[in-house]
Amino acid sequence: KIDGLLDRKPSQLSGGQMQRVAIARALVKDADIILMDEPLSNLDAQVRVIAREELKQLQRNIKPTILYVTHDQIEALSLASKLAILHDGVVQAYGDPMEIYKSPNNVWVGTFLGNPPMNVLKGEVDKNAIFVENGKIQLSDKFKFLVKDSQRVIVGVRPEDLSINENGTIEGTVEMIENLGSYSIIHVRLVDTTLRVLEKSTVKREKGDKVKILVDPNNINLFDPNDQRNLLVGKT
Template sequence: MQKSVSIKDLSLSFGAVNVLENLNLDIGDGEFLVLLGSSGCGKSTLLNCIAGLLEPTGGQIFIKNKNVTWEEPKDRGIGMVFQSYALYPQMTVEKNLSFGLQVAKMPRPEIEKRIARAAEILQIGPLLKRKPSELSGGQRQRVAIGRALVRDVDVFLFDEPLSNLDAKLRSELRVEIKRLHQSLKNTMIYVTHDQIEALTLADRIAIMKSGVIQQLADPNTIYNEPRNMFVAGFIGSPSMNFLRGEIAERGGKPVFLVNGVDFSLDGYKAAERLQPGRKVVLGVRPEHVKVNEEAAGAETHQATVDIEEPMGADNLLWLKHAGHTMSVRVGGARRFAPGTAVTLSFDMGLASLFDAGTEERI
């Protein structure tokens, strides 16, 4: 894959605080990369470094194979969309779109052509003469995207663009951004703390924590094969159940032992690497546990329903099992009163095992 943005050994520190340390990242041409993490993990900082708004203390940034580490933001071939929209309040939508082009001394006809094109793509034609204060949140963000669009750049940078919108608008604009990416085929780097946005939009997700990329993979891999407990716990809502126990041996096969209860590890991909006695954490997603009549296979477990949370499409059960509380997702039509005894079975092919010490996936 042709590289569009390439980051080599990037470091950034504010005084004694290292925000980024020796970060390496390659982003392919036309790829939609999402930087995901909780606040303070350095994802916005990384984006600002790529944009040229923050100066790194070490390392290099390449855009289209050109070293832009010391370049001004305008010379990097990037457009950026901000969380607060950052539209110039005293200018009309049209002026907002044309400001950057005017600064670059582009001829008038070309400016008009580009604005017309952006207005058509984003359907903001009727708004061109209005001031930002007269627009709704969704319209403002559309204009902000338009401002990046008219600059005809190689790389789009999004800094939590949907976080200021209400839930309904957010999901609408999410679809629009995805459509935009499919039609423009530009490289897009998108910062968010919202895992749904990350999973739905991304070609690849980079999950960050304390300035370090924890895992860089496609959404499917991130969801099903998280590399460590942080990634596993961060992605998925409600989050993955973690059972702390150890490996034991039953009849020549490794099993997972917690509070005296055995879990067969048949079907787990790396079962041969499990030495008996090793302290491990078993991670099971709520939707990968089968209940009652769906429970099947060689091994079943008994549990009691503690709390039931109906969510419409599905129903979340909090169960007491082997001294743990675990969440299980069942269909919305299946209801369980608190105190009901249920039978469970686990699909080990979809579960994850982590080393209890390093928290890395086994």
């Protein structure tokens, strides 16, 4: 909202206020395509959240095509109907934001998109399981036609698809706890690798606790260790 800024000159505006005015000027124009390059970057955190919500609502109402550039993953996931991820000038992924989040094209996209990022483990297939550091993961039926015994893979799994459970199949030690309000990020050390587990803050953990991690086998991604591409993307 810029009602209180309409009578001011540019020299009387702060950086954040200038940015809000620039967004408003772009939106009121009757354009088919609007280019926005990090339009919310100079706004205070609270104003930024409100502006993001209002921008999404405005986009629905006036329905222009907005080409929106941002380094903020929350903005990208919440605002985009189609998402393109660039790295070193190359488009690494393009499509529905949540599809990219759940099934990234490659390891780089998986670890780049998401906070906390996707966990990555080296593994080897043996019959109906993938053996990883300090444990194993059940092999889901959707992967059985893609891999064979003794095949090496990279396992990618989101922190929200892990749980600390006595029935878990990977053993580790709590290394650090990040309390973030309603949930916590539990850092669990295996041997050479640390996994991040997303958990409700009501569960009490202590550094040094010995725990077992349960993996949802239907929500993992498998990548080729050579080119690091997702084995399943483009196969179904």
